[in-house]
Amino acid sequence: MIFGSSSSSSSDEESSSDGFEEDLAGFVDRVRAKNSVFFEETVPSYDETDFVSHFRVSSTVAHQISQRFERSHFYNSSAGKYGHISPQKQVHIFLWFAGHQTASFLDVADRFGITLSSLFRITRRLTMFLSSLSQEVIRWPNDDEKREAEEWFRSKGFPGAIGTIDGTHIRVDRPHNDPDSYYNRKKYHSIQLQVVCDGHKKITSVFVGFPGSVHDARVFRRSPLGQNLQERCGDFFLLGDSAYPCSRNLVTPFRSTGRETRQQRNFNRLLSSCRVVSEHCIGLLKQKFRQLYHIKLRNIATTVHFIRACCVLHNLALSDEFPVENLSPVENTLDVSHQEENDEDEARDLPEGVAYRQYLLSSMNLN
Structure with missing residues (x-):
């Protein structure tokens, strides 16, 4: 690995x-x-x-x-x-x-x-x-850039957020070493790519290389970002889906229980409308560099570098007028839907995250 x-x-x-x-x-x-x-x-x-x-x-x-x-x-x-x-x-x-x-x-x-x-x-x-x-092209935002990123999310109704996080599976041929660990829930071999982007689809963090069988929440915990999230975010936070544990610096939706209040449902809809930017970012990345739909390089280390190279190209070319196709959340039909196949033990919400999410809910006009 x-x-x-x-x-x-x-x-x-x-x-x-x-x-x-x-x-x-x-x-x-x-x-x-x-x-x-x-x-x-x-x-x-x-x-x-x-x-x-x-x-x-x-x-x-x-x-x-x-x-x-x-x-x-x-x-x-x-x-x-x-x-x-x-x-x-x-x-x-x-x-x-x-x-x-x-x-x-x-x-x-x-x-x-x-x-x-x-x-x-x-x-x-x-x-x-x-x-x-x-390291040069994919950078975590400095203080001024955080405030600028926050303004975009504030304009969408979610003040305090500076980015969205999402994971995607990059399909690969069956690896020679430990192939079972790369076999994901959709029954193909893949490598995990974790991406954080701002409201303009600029990638600010990349973590790549975990086998496809590993849950998104575990990938996040093992990533440098997950281990230093509070230091990176400070008073701000990221938005993620239910595959991630809710914490003070990573806000996720209220879990579906069938007993959500109207405010909670509205909160989830607003979060989803903001968080979709990371899905669009990943969709655009794969549209541009289509080898990412299925990389046929045999060596995993090479594949990891190739994926990161494509992320670098994405940022370098962000202002180019690329002919964008439909970037719906299901843009990549080979992707694994972790929202529907969530492992609650892996993505268990933290008490401070639950409390902060409730604070956000009470401070928003979501009636």
Whole structure:
């Protein structure tokens, strides 16, 4: 089991344990790609709408990533067996792979006119490079940013909140090691991704890597955020669903007993209308980087870095005009509904949380 948060450090990008060699075993350098002009001639003809549609970020963001990548130690400027591949082309190759659910290694290598051995090195380096930016790009808000985030939730009728938390399952192929622990309640193998975002769908915390069989509440408790929530939030709080324990700094709905008051039902509806932003954030993340619907990398550590890399890209491209499809709460039909399959022992409300939720209820006009 490997897991990490947005504050985790990255491992050496040249490590032989990263799994890309496994993913291309038996294929490397047996196939030479045929299309050598796609990036050089076709991509420059794209207008901005076409570019975003194909590469999932704006050309400006892609250019900025390329510049940063070129200056990093992850970029190798030496020419390989089949010639030099520019940092710009390498970034575009990775973006294409991440953004297309059906893009296999063979498809991407053919499209960009490179060998499979070049492709796995590029994918490995960009995965580790982007993952290494998580501490910079995915940040917990400072005091000024907390107040700004709180203003958004206040405008929606929920003063005091600075973000919403949610979990999602990233489908993976059956792992070689301890596969049963990755088998979730919907009967497929997955890795847990925990996300906190603000009202504008900016990700402020990521924790990824727990096996799919682990309950959301346990993932939260084991995360750096869960262990330091009061210190992170101060007088503010997050909004979550019933998969999480209600506490002073994590407010969840009143549990369904059939005896809720009208005020409690209205409270739950208001909380849900605010909390849905995290579901939309996750839906947008998967729409942009469709490999997240089902990652077929064999190595779990590599997969964790790849997921975090996509979260970094999400924040970098947040202001891009991406063509958004329907972002309903059931946007990802493969996801596990933890609200309906809640484990009360895992998500038992804390007394101080129950008292604070009641205080919030009494201070709101919810008649």
